[in-house]
Amino acid sequence: MTALWNHLISCNLSDTIRQILQKKDFSREDLIALLSDNNPENARLITEKAYKVKETVVGRKVLLRGLIELSNICSKNCLYCGIRAGNYNVNRYVLQEEEVLAAAEFAYKQHFGSIVIQSGERSDLAFTDYIDGLLQKIKKQTYGGLAVTLSCGEQKASVYKNWLESGAHRYLLRIEASNPELFRYIHPNDSHHTYEKRLKALKVIQQTGYQAGTGVMIGLPGQTIENLADDLLFFKDIDIDMIGMGPYVPHEKTPLVIDHGMIPSVEERVRLSLRMISLLRILMPEINIASTTALETLIPDGKKAGILAGANVVMVNLTPQKQRENYLLYKNKAGIYNDEWKDFQGFIKMVDRSGETVLWDKAGSSCHFLKKMNVLSEILNE
Ligand code: SAH
Ligand code: SF4
Numbered sequence: 001m002t003a004l005w006n007h008l009i010s011c012n013l014s015d016t017i018r019q020i021l022q023k024k025d026f027s028r029e030d031l032i033a034l035l036s037d038n039n040p041e042n043a044r045l046i047t048e049k050a051y052k053v054k055e056t057v058v059g060r061k062v063l064l065r066g067l068i069e070l071s072n073i074c075s076k077n078c079l080y081c082g083i084r085a086g087n088y089n090v091n092r093y094v095l096q097e098e099e100v101l102a103a104a105e106f107a108y109k110q111h112f113g114s115i116v117i118q119s120g121e122r123s124d125l126a127f128t129d130y131i132d133g134l135l136q137k138i139k140k141q142t143y144g145g146l147a148v149t150l151s152c153g154e155q156k157a158s159v160y161k162n163w164l165e166s167g168a169h170r171y172l173l174r175i176e177a178s179n180p181e182l183f184r185y186i187h188p189n190d191s192h193h194t195y196e197k198r199l200k201a202l203k204v205i206q207q208t209g210y211q212a213g214t215g216v217m218i219g220l221p222g223q224t225i226e227n228l229a230d231d232l233l234f235f236k237d238i239d240i241d242m243i244g245m246g247p248y249v250p251h252e253k254t255p256l257v258i259d260h261g262m263i264p265s266v267e268e269r270v271r272l273s274l275r276m277i278s279l280l281r282i283l284m285p286e287i288n289i290a291s292t293t294a295l296e297t298l299i300p301d302g303k304k305a306g307i308l309a310g311a312n313v314v315m316v317n318l319t320p321q322k323q324r325e326n327y328l329l330y331k332n333k334a335g336i337y338n339d340e341w342k343d344f345q346g347f348i349k350m351v352d353r354s355g356e357t358v359l360w361d362k363a364g365s366s367c368h369f370l371k372k373m374n375v376l377s378e379i380l381n382e
Contacts, residue, residue, distance in 0.1 A: 016033065017033070017034065017037055017039075017042040017045055017046070018045060020033060020034060021034075021045060021046065021049050021282075025283075026279070026282070026283060028226075028229050028230070028233060031228075031229035031232055031233070031279060032225055032226060032229045034046060034275070034279055035225050035228055035229060035272065035275055035276070035279070036225050038271065043271075043275075046275065046278050046279070047274075047278055047308070047309055047310075049278075049282060050277070050278035050279070050281040050282050050309060050310035051278075051308065051309075051310060053281055053282050053285050053310070054281050054285075054310045054312065056285075057285040057286055057367070058285070058286065058312050058367060060355065060356040060357065061312065061356060061357055061358070061359050062307060062312060062313070062314055062351050062354070062356050062357070062358050062359065063113075063114070063288065063312055063313045063314070063359055063362065063364035064112050064113065064114065064313075064314060064315075064316060064347070064358055064359070064360075064364070065112065065114045065115060065116045065149065065313060065314070065315045065316070065364070066103065066104075066106065066107035066112045066114070066115040066116070066315070066316055066318040066340075067115070067116045067118065067315040067316065067317050067318060067319065068095070068100055068103045068104070068115060068116065068117050068118070068318050068319055069095075069118055069119070069317070069319040069323070069324070069327040070094065070095050070100065070117050070118065070119040070131075070152075071092075071093060071094040071095065071119045071120055071122075071127075072090060072092055072093060072119075072120050072323075072326050072327050073092045073093075073094060073119075073120050073122060074119075074120025074121050074122070074153075075120075075121055075122055075123070075192075076120070076121050076153070076192060076193065077187075077188050077192075077193070078176075078186065078187055078188075078193065079186050079187060079188065079254060079255045079256040080186055080217065080220070080248065080250075080251070080254055080256045080330075081251070081254060081329055081330075082251035082253060082254060082328045082329050082330055082331075083120055083327065083328065083329060084254060087253045087254065089253055090326060090328075091326045092326070093323050093326055094130075095319075095320065095323065097130075097133075097134065097137070099320050100117075100134055100138075101134075101137060101138065101141060103115075103318040103319070103320070103340070104138045104141065104142060104146060105141065105142070106318055106340055107146060107318060108141075108142040108145055108146055110344065111360040111361045112146070112316070112360075113145075113146065113147065113359070113360065113361045113362045113363055113364055114146060114147040114148070114149070114362075114363055114364050115138075115146050115147075115148055115149070115318070116148075116149040116150075116151060116172070116315060117131070117134070117148065117149070117150055117151070117152070118150075118151040118152070118172075119131075119151070119152045119153075120153070121152065121153025121154060122152075122153075123154075123155060123156070123159070128155065128159050128162070128163075131150070131152065131163060132162055132163060132166045135148060135163060135166035135167035135168055136166050136167060138167060139166075139167035144167075145361075147169045147170065147363035147364065147365065148167055148168045148169055148170070149168070149169065149170035149171065149172055149211075149213070150163060150168045150170070150171050150172070151171070151172040151173070153173070154173070154197060154198065154201040155201070157204045157208065160204055160205055160208045160210070161208055164208055164209055164210060168210070169210065169211060169363070169365075170210055170211040170212070170213060170241075170242065170366075171205045171210040171211075171212060171213065172213035172214070172215075172242070172244055173198070173201055173202050173205060173212075173213070173214060174214050174215040174216060174217075174244065174245070175198060175199065175202065175214050175215070175216060175231075175234070176198070176215075176216060176217060177216055177217070177220060177223065177227065177231070178216065178227075178230055178231045178234035179227045179230060179231075180195040182220065182222060182223055182227055183195040183198070185221075185222055186220060186221075186256060202214055202238070203238075206238070206239075211241045211242060211365060211366050211369040212240060212241050212242070212369075213240065213241065213242035213243060213244060213288075214235065214238070214240050214243065214244075215243050215244040215245035215246075215290075216228075216231045216245050217245070217246070217247070217248040217294075218245060218246065218247050218248060218269060218272050218273045218276055219247050219248045219263050219264045219268065219269035219272060219273075220248045220263070221256065221259035221260075221262035221263050222259070222262060228272065228276060231245075231276075232276065232279055232280055232283060235280065235283075235284065236283055236284060239372075240284075240287065241287055241288065241366035241368050241369035241372075242287055242288040242289070242290070242313070242366050242369075243280060243287060243288070243289050243290065244289075244290040244292060245273070245276060245277075245280075245290075245292070246273055246290075246292030246293070246294035246295050247269040247270060247272075247273045247294050247295060247297075247298055248263065248269065248294075248330075249294050249297055249298065249330035249331055249332075249333075250263070250330065250331060251328065251329070251330045251331050252331060266298050266299075269298065270295065270298050270299050270302070270305075273292075273294075273295055273306075274295075274305055274306065274309040275309075277289055277291070277306055277309040277310045277311050278309045278310045280310070281309075281310030281311075282310075284368065286366070286367040286368040286371065287366055287367075287368045288312060288313050288364070288365075288366040288368075289310060289311040289312060289313065290306075290311060290313040290314070290315065291303045291304075291305075291306025291307050291309075291311035291313065291314050292306065293315065293317075293333065293334050293335065294330065296334040296335070297330065297331075297332055297333055297334045301350070301353070302334075303350055304350050304353055304354050307350075307351075307354045307356060308354060313364070314347060314350075314351075316340070316343045316344050316347045317335050317338065317340070317343045318340045318343075321337075321338070321339045321340075324336040324337075324338075
């Protein structure tokens with residue numbers, strides 16, 4: 001009798017999820033129901049729907065980016081991050097110009113089409129000028145054949161403008177948590193770490209003309225399902241072009257680690273991260289969504305799981321091997337003992353296992369952005 005009863009309840013829940021999935025748009029309540037449901041049959045229905053949307057709109061294709069972790073020197077103290085200024089156990093580095101140009105050359109010669117330069121946040125002239133020069137040299141050396149994404153934190157409007165003019169195309173600045181209260185909980189309470197500044201910087205990035213990316217960490221202490229539903233609505237509301245979001249992974253030398261008992265299990269953080277990718281693919285079919293290294297850190301073949309949940313972008317780490325262990329944003333980060341060749345080959349095998357194909361030599365712009373800008377010729381070329 002109990003088994004029959006459970007079966008009837010589960011069929012009823014599937015019916016509700018099925019009905020929600022047929023809607024043209026999801027309400028906040030729909031998103032909360034879709035995020036909280038952990039019935040395996042419903043999980044299958046949601047992933048299937050997201051993958052169908054992905055297949056129809058952006059194709060079963062993976063866009064490749066070469067990741068260069070330029071420097072772990074950071075002026076900020078985000079409470080969750082392993083390279084925060086207050087962590088004195090970090091060997092600080094800045095990659096030499098030759099190292100960055102060699103990584104960009106590798107990406108160009110191997111037909112990546114695109115790179116990401118990521119760094120701790122600094123606003124001093126020596127740093128902003130260094131990036132400026134690198135952008136110009138990369139553009140010259142690769143004959144403009146690489147699209148460049150920057151992820152170097154909050155900067156003045158004039159700096160964002162200079163970098164765009166020197167050759168950057170995209171900018172990634174995660175909002176980290178779109179709920180102002182949760183944002184404040186995971187950052188120091190000072191004028192250097194305000195929600196308002198973060199949001200303003202994101203708006204300036206969009207207005208400057210970048211393809212703009214943002215994202216959140218999933219499974220933060222104190223984060224609710226309602227917060228995650230609101231994150232998805234936030235991405236839609238600000239009309240974002242690309243998203244990088246993944247599980248929160250604690251780092252033992254950070255203040256937030258004391259809240260370890262408050263965070264969901266590894267399984268739940270992975271489940272929620274994959275569900276967030278699927279729901280966002282349905283909500284914003286044409287944007288670029290990354291399958292993150294944080295996901296790969298928590299489960300074997302995490303990047304493949306992200307691709308099959310609806311993501312279409314993967315980064316291959318091109319940071320020189322000797323500095324990888326110094327760019328530890330979180331614990332046990334995947335791939336720190338690899339070199340660029342090992343990472344690259346791993347990526348090719350992973351895409352193969354996913355049953356998808358790599359889009360070689362493509363800038364890999366967000367279709368959402370190109371449509372907004374009315375760049376039809378580029379859409380045809382993509
Ligand atoms: N300094 C830049 C870029 C480097 S940090 C910036 O902050 O924008 C890049 C991203 O790493 C951050 O946006 C954050 O979302 C992520 N990150 C940092 N610590 C993390 C952790 N413990 N778990 C998961 N992601 C983390
Ligand atoms: Fe610095 Fe970015 Fe880490 Fe914050 S998340 S401490 S800005 S590197």
